[in-house]
Amino acid sequence: xxxxxxxxxxxxxxxxxxxxxxxxxxxxxxxxxxxxxxxxxxxxxxxxxxxxxxxxxxxxxxxxxxxxxxxxxxxxxxxxxxxxxxxxxxxxxxxxxxxxxxxxxxxxxxxxxxxxxxxxxxxxxxxxxxxxxxxxxxxxxxxxxxxxxxxxxxxxxxxxxxxxxxxxxxxxxxxxxxxxxxxxxxxxxxxxxxxxxxxxxxxxxxxxxxxxxxxxxxxxxxxxxxxxxxxxxxxxxxxxxxxxxxxxxxxxxxxxxxxxxxxxxxxxxxxxxxxxxxxxxxxxxxxxxx
Numbered sequence: 001x002x003x004x005x006x007x008x009x010x011x012x013x014x015x016x017x018x019x020x021x022x023x024x025x026x027x028x029x030x031x032x033x034x035x036x037x038x039x040x041x042x043x044x045x046x047x048x049x050x051x052x053x054x055x056x057x058x059x060x061x062x063x064x065x066x067x068x069x070x071x072x073x074x075x076x077x078x079x080x081x082x083x084x085x086x087x088x089x090x091x092x093x094x095x096x097x098x099x100x101x102x103x104x105x106x107x108x109x110x111x112x113x114x115x116x117x118x119x120x121x122x123x124x125x126x127x128x129x130x131x132x133x134x135x136x137x138x139x140x141x142x143x144x145x146x147x148x149x150x151x152x153x154x155x156x157x158x159x160x161x162x163x164x165x166x167x168x169x170x171x172x173x174x175x176x177x178x179x180x181x182x183x184x185x186x187x188x189x190x191x192x193x194x195x196x197x198x199x200x201x202x203x204x205x206x207x208x209x210x211x212x213x214x215x216x217x218x219x220x221x222x223x224x225x226x227x228x229x230x231x232x233x234x235x236x237x238x239x240x241x242x243x244x245x246x247x248x249x250x251x252x253x254x255x256x257x258x259x260x261x262x263x264x265x266x267x268x269x270x271x272x273x274x275x276x277x278x279x280x281x282x283x284x285x286x287x288x289x290x
Contacts, residue, residue, distance in 0.1 A: 052084050060088075067108075071170030074108075078176070114150050115169060116177040118143055120188065123201035130283040131266030132202030136171045136190070138283070139199060143169075171197065194218040198283065204265050209258040213239075216247045217281050238271055238278025 059080075066073050081088055088108040122142050126134055150168070178199060181188035187203040193214045200206070217239050244255035259279050262268045269280040 049084060053086060056080065056084060056086060069168050071168065071173055075170065075172045111150055112173070112177045112180055115173060116180050118148050119174055119177050119199070120181060120201070123188070123199060127201065128266070131262075131268070132204070133198055133200050133267050134283045136174050136197040136199060139174055140169070140171055174199075193284070194222070196284075202265065209254065210262055212248055213244055213255070213258045213262065214281065214284065216244055217279075217284055219247075221284055238280050240276065240278060 060067065060077070063073070063077075067077055068074075078088065119139055122139050123132070123134060126142075175190060175197060178188050178190055187201060189200050191198050191200055191206065191211065193211070196218060198214075220239060220243065241252050241256045241259060244250065244259065245252045248255070259268065263270055263279065267281065267283070269282060271278045271280060
């Protein structure tokens with residue numbers, strides 16, 4: 001006996017359509033609620049940030065003179081600003097957070113601009129000696145010897161402001177100033193050699209080999225200072241191709257290639273003594289005397 005396949009009934013189609021509509025309505029409801037929650041969360045976060053920014057402005061007003069004259073306090077203050085999206089160094093006066101909150105008296109952006117100009121001048125005048133690489137500590141020492149002053153610190157009351165304005169900025173301030181210079185595409189940047197921050201003021205690209213050579217030289221200088229005499233080379237603080245190759249485990253050709261490039265850039269000095277070549281980093285050995 002043959003059976004005819006039954007057709008889907010109208011009732012079943014109606015139920016399916018109704019179920020699809022309910023699912024669609026639920027999905028729309030979920031999306032709407034998710035959007036509402038997101039908006040509430042976003043609004044709440046903005047309100048929280050605005051309250052924190054207001055408190056930050058009050059804190060800055062209360063501690064204005066300390067921010068102006070104490071480098072360590074100023075550094076901590078900058079760290080507080082970052083997570084709140086506040087840039088005290090912004091020069092956009094019309095939209096400045098400080099302008100809106102009556103904080104133009106702090107003038108942190110102008111201070112770091114002044115400092116950046118003075119740092120650039122130190123780097124420029126010393127470039128013939130060190131090839132465009134100098135330690136942050138040496139930069140600060142030179143500025144202190146020049147008794148560099150800044151309007152930022154001078155704005156504080158004379159009876160409460162530190163008379164030695166040269167001590168009113170730190171290595172961290174100089175690093176911050178260099179960051180402003182680097183954003184201008186001026187070739188200024190900082191590199192780490194061991195535990196020493198170095199300022200590079202020339203566009204020369206330093207690869208890992210060059211950094212390794214400087215690290216070895218820094219270690220040798222530190223060892224020499226600790227033991228009171230030369231640890232590796234007979235000529236005192238000079239390093240040789242053999243020194244670099246032995247310390248790092250390179251072939252001498254590789255060590256020589258790295259030293260020659262740094263020599264060509266003026267970052268190294270070369271001294272020949274008793275038929276042997278000694279390479280000197282004036283910036284590193286100068287920094288070691290500070």
